[in-house]
Amino acid sequence: MGKKKVLNIRLCSGMSCTTRGRHKLASLLGKYKANGHESIKYYTVDSPCAFNCEKGPTVIMNGDLHSGVDEDKLMELLQDYEEILEME
Numbered sequence: 685m686g687k688k689k690v691l692n693i694r695l696c697s698g699m700s701c702t703t704r705g706r707h708k709l710a711s712l713l714g715k716y717k718a719n720g721h722e723s724i725k726y727y728t729v730d731s732p733c734a735f736n737c738e739k740g741p742t743v744i745m746n747g748d749l750h751s752g753v754d755e756d757k758l759m760e761l762l763q764d765y766e767e768i769l770e771m772e
């Protein structure tokens with residue numbers, strides 16, 4: 685098997701994103717990673733405020749900032765990024 689591709693996921697842990705449901709995203713990611721693609725290495729870290737507070741929860745994936753991320757949107761993003769990584 686080749687080298688694993690990397691999906692870096694930074695969850696904003698600032699006050700605004702936390703009150704908007706960041707913990708639900710963290711929980712979903714924890715479960716998702718356990719069953720994710722075996723060719724992809726998922727790195728998830730907490731991130732300080734991304735200065736996007738009014739549009740949170742904010743998630744940064746491989747350097748791209750995403751606003752208003754709820755659980756459904758996070759699932760879509762994960763699938764989109766996995767598709768892109770699989771094609772590289």
Ligand code: FES
Binds near residue numbers: 698701737
């Ligand atoms: S608290 Fe998340 S962008 Fe500021």
